[in-house]
Amino acid sequence: MAITSANQLELLQTAEAVAREKMIDPELVVEAMEESLARAAKSRYGSEMDIRVSIDRKTGRATFTRVRTVVEDEELENYQAELTVEQAKQYMADPQVGDEIKDEVPPVELGRIAAQSAKQVILQKVREAERDRQFDEFKDRVGTIINGVVKREEYGNVIVDIGRGEGILRRNEKIGREAYRPNDRIRCFIKDVRREVRGPQVFLSRTAPEFMAELFKMEVPEIYDGIIEIKAVARDPGSRAKIAVISYDGSIDPVGACVGMRGSRVQAVVNELQGEKIDIIPWNDDQPTFLVNALQPAEVSKVVLDEDAGKIEVVVPDEQLSLAIGRRGQNVRLASQLTGLDIDILTEAEESERRQAEFAARTKLFMEALDLDEFFAQLLVSEGFTNLEEVAYVDVDELLVIDGVDEDTANELQARARDVLEEAQRKALEHARELGVEQSLIDFEGLTPQMIEALAEDGVKSLEDFATCADWELAGGWTTVNGERVKDDGVLEKFDLSLEEAQNLVMTARIQLGWVDPADLETEEDVAEGDVAEEESEA
Numbered sequence: 001m002a003i004t005s006a007n008q009l010e011l012l013q014t015a016e017a018v019a020r021e022k023m024i025d026p027e028l029v030v031e032a033m034e035e036s037l038a039r040a041a042k043s044r045y046g047s048e049m050d051i052r053v054s055i056d057r058k059t060g061r062a063t064f065t066r067v068r069t070v071v072e073d074e075e076l077e078n079y080q081a082e083l084t085v086e087q088a089k090q091y092m093a094d095p096q097v098g099d100e101i102k103d104e105v106p107p108v109e110l111g112r113i114a115a116q117s118a119k120q121v122i123l124q125k126v127r128e129a130e131r132d133r134q135f136d137e138f139k140d141r142v143g144t145i146i147n148g149v150v151k152r153e154e155y156g157n158v159i160v161d162i163g164r165g166e167g168i169l170r171r172n173e174k175i176g177r178e179a180y181r182p183n184d185r186i187r188c189f190i191k192d193v194r195r196e197v198r199g200p201q202v203f204l205s206r207t208a209p210e211f212m213a214e215l216f217k218m219e220v221p222e223i224y225d226g227i228i229e230i231k232a233v234a235r236d237p238g239s240r241a242k243i244a245v246i247s248y249d250g251s252i253d254p255v256g257a258c259v260g261m262r263g264s265r266v267q268a269v270v271n272e273l274q275g276e277k278i279d280i281i282p283w284n285d286d287q288p289t290f291l292v293n294a295l296q297p298a299e300v301s302k303v304v305l306d307e308d309a310g311k312i313e314v315v316v317p318d319e320q321l322s323l324a325i326g327r328r329g330q331n332v333r334l335a336s337q338l339t340g341l342d343i344d345i346l347t348e349a350e351e352s353e354r355r356q357a358e359f360a361a362r363t364k365l366f367m368e369a370l371d372l373d374e375f376f377a378q379l380l381v382s383e384g385f386t387n388l389e390e391v392a393y394v395d396v397d398e399l400l401v402i403d404g405v406d407e408d409t410a411n412e413l414q415a416r417a418r419d420v421l422e423e424a425q426r427k428a429l430e431h432a433r434e435l436g437v438e439q440s441l442i443d444f445e446g447l448t449p450q451m452i453e454a455l456a457e458d459g460v461k462s463l464e465d466f467a468t469c470a471d472w473e474l475a476g477g478w479t480t481v482n483g484e485r486v487k488d489d490g491v492l493e494k495f496d497l498s499l500e501e502a503q504n505l506v507m508t509a510r511i512q513l514g515w516v517d518p519a520d521l522e523t524e525e526d527v528a529e530g531d532v533a534e535e536e537s538e539a
Contacts, residue, residue, distance in 0.1 A: 030055055032126060037062060045105065048080040064107055070099040131195075134165040138193045138202050145214045146204075150184040160186055160204060167202035175206050175238040175274050187272065189214060206273075209233035212241060215272055219265045220258055222247075228254045231283040234337035240326075241276055242294060242334045246283035255280045279334075287339060288312070294335040298324035301348055311342040318347045362386055370416045379403070392417035425449040431456075438462040444512075446505050451492050458491045467509040475502040 016026050037053040041064055045051060050067040068081055070088045088095035095101075148160035148167060156171035158180050169188055180186060188204035189211035195201075205211060213230045222228040227249050235241040247254040258280045259266050266278055284290040288303040291312060302315040316324045324345050325332050336343045346354070359381055366377035369388055379402055385391055391399075392414055399410035428449040429442070435456040440463040442452060460466050475497045476490030490497070510516040 029126060030057065032124075034062075037064075041105075046080060048078055050081040051105070062107060064105045066103045066105050068101045068103075070095050070097055070101070072097055134202075135193065135195055137164060138162075138190065142190050142193055143210065143214075144190055145187060145211070145218070146190055147185065147187050148204075150180045150182055150186055152182060153180065158186070160188065162202065162204075165202060167204045169204040169206065173203075173205040173207050175276070177238060178206070178274060207235065207237035209235050209241075212243065212269065212273065212278075215269045216243065216258060216265075219268050220260070222252060222254075222257045227252060228257055232338050232340075234334040235276070236330055236334060238274055238276055240279070240330055240334060241273075242279045242281055242338050244281045244283040244290070244294070244338055255282055281338070287341065291335065291339050291341065291343070294338045295324055295331065298331065300324075302351075305341075311344065312339075313344045313346060315346050315348055315351045318349055321345065321347050366391075369420045370413060376404075388417045388421055392421055428453040436461050440464075441466060444509065446508070448495070451495055451497075454491055454494075460491070463509055463513060467506060467513055467515060469506055471499050471502040471506060474506070475499045 034053045034055055037055075038051050041051040041053065042049060045066070050069075052065050052067055054063045054065065055061070056063070068083050070085055071082045073084045073086075076082055076084055083101070085095050085097065088099065088101060091101045092099070146162050146167070148162040151159045151161050151166065153159070158169040158174065160167045160169055167188065167190070169186070173191070188206055189208050190202060191205040191208055191210075192203040193201070194203070210233070212235060213233050216230060217223045220228065223230060223245075228245055228247050230243060231246055232244040233241065234243075243258070245254040245258055247257070257265075266280065270276060270278060279296060281290075281293045281296065284293060288305050291303060291314065292300045295314065295316075298316055298320045300314055300316055304313040304315075314324070323331070326334075332343055332345055359378075362381045362385075363374065363377045365388070366372055366380050366385075367374060370377070370391070372380075380391065383398075383402055385394075394414075396407065396410050396414070399405055399413060400407065405413075425448065429452065432442070432449065432453040432455075435453075437452055437456045438461055441447070441455070441461065444463055444466070447455070455461070455466065460469065469491075472488055472490065474490050474492045476493035477488045477499065479486050479488055490502075492502070507516065511518055
């Protein structure tokens with residue numbers, strides 16, 4: 001087949017038809033045709049030649065051009081596509097390295113094999129353009145809801161027709177008891193769009209918490225308008241969910257607005273989620289208050305928050321325990337997801353037992369260490385003293401408020417406490433030296449003898465060893481593994497060393513060793529302060 005004037009216009013007509021059918025730019029189809037014809041020409045003239053084809057966008061005429069590039073003499077390798085500066089002088093007056101010499105060559109006759117190859121190139125380019133169009137269309141719709149039609153089911157995954165492409169609803173993204181048949185209408189959340197070898201993949205979900213949030217946005221105009229904001233969502237798909245909302249208009253009740261007249265708004269969401277029960281909870285910036293709301297319908301007696309550990313203890317009446325935990329731990333699990341805290345639930349009886357055990361342990365400590373009778377030791381614990389350091393170094397006036405304690409008694413108590421602490425420090429330092437601790441670590445300011453002993457037992461025996469430690473290795477911390485918070489024990493955690501204190505100690509050690517220049521730290525601090533000031537000014 002030769003490209004003659006009779007079929008030149010057909011190239012453009014074909015390109016237009018393909019582009020219209022696939023909804024892509026006609027220019028891409030013409031470029032694919034040019035590439036396919038260039039490949040066919042190379043098979044005719046030789047694969048080493050650089051043959052380029054240009055199709056006139058108005059007449060459809062295809063021009064075949066041989067291109068040769070001017071190179072240095074020693075770089076000449078391909079005699080068909082390259083030539084030296086001397087050789088190029090036959091074609092131009094002052095050739096330079098990198099110049100191109102173009103010669104038009106006769107159009108090629110496309111045999112059966114060449115025509116088939118050209119067709120494959122065009123189809124491949126069209127498919128790639130179609131994939132790019134689909135990706136560009138759906139990548140900006142991530143995080144929105146889309147309506148589709150079920151096409152088929154493959155190994156538990158549902159393939160959904162979403163208009164100009166297909167989406168996949170994986171088995172683990174379906175609500176448990178849902179079953180679909182071909183041509184069923186379905187509403188899904190676009191969770192992700194990724195480029196893959198076989199084309200763009202649109203991943204759908206019906207279990208994502210964001211799906212519920214988007215459904216409420218569709219049903220509740222106040223959320224869509226920004227008057228009410230959804231702050232957090234926690235779901236056990238198909239069973240139960242909790243959603244936290246806040247209103248920025250004092251005259252609008254966020255919970256009432258989401259529930260709607262006679263529950264019409266929330267019921268529409270429940271119906272879409274196959275009967276999933278939804279608890280709508282008012283958001284509160286105060287975490288303990290928010291947690292009390294999140295544990296509804298259970299009543300809470302007391303909340304104890306540990307911000308550093310990200311944990312919270314909740315005390316409930318004995319008869320409320322099963323309600324607070326929920327069936328298979330569902331209620332407390334959802335409340336934990338909603339607040340982002342690890343929740344320990346205790347009954348009032350369990351908390352009372354723990355308090356009594358702590359009271360008894362502290363009483364025993366004071367009795368043995370300070371040689372006190374039980375009644376006097378209990379008085380100290382009742383006044384809030386928890387350890388010997390508090391007794392030894394507290395202001396004397398705080399001891400004098402205890403019934404029966406005069407100034408002499410208070411001084412005697414503090415003297416005994418200091419003697420016990422000093423003896424403990426002497427033994428700790430002696431043990432640390434036996435373990436091989438260097439004097440550089442002993443002399444380092446900020447570490448107690450007990451801390452040095454603990455470090456030595458963990459293999460940290462010099463200031464260099466200490467300077468290589470990470471702050472969390474000393475103070476401990478929390479790591480999220482597979483969505484669950486896991487405790488990292490610190491060597492000095494039992495001494496109530498904070499993460500910030502650990503950072504300061506390690507940095508001081510590095511400065512003393514000359515590993516870090518204090519001037520560099522000051523520069524970094526100045527930059528950080530400048531960034532903060534700039535953010536505040538922008539705000």
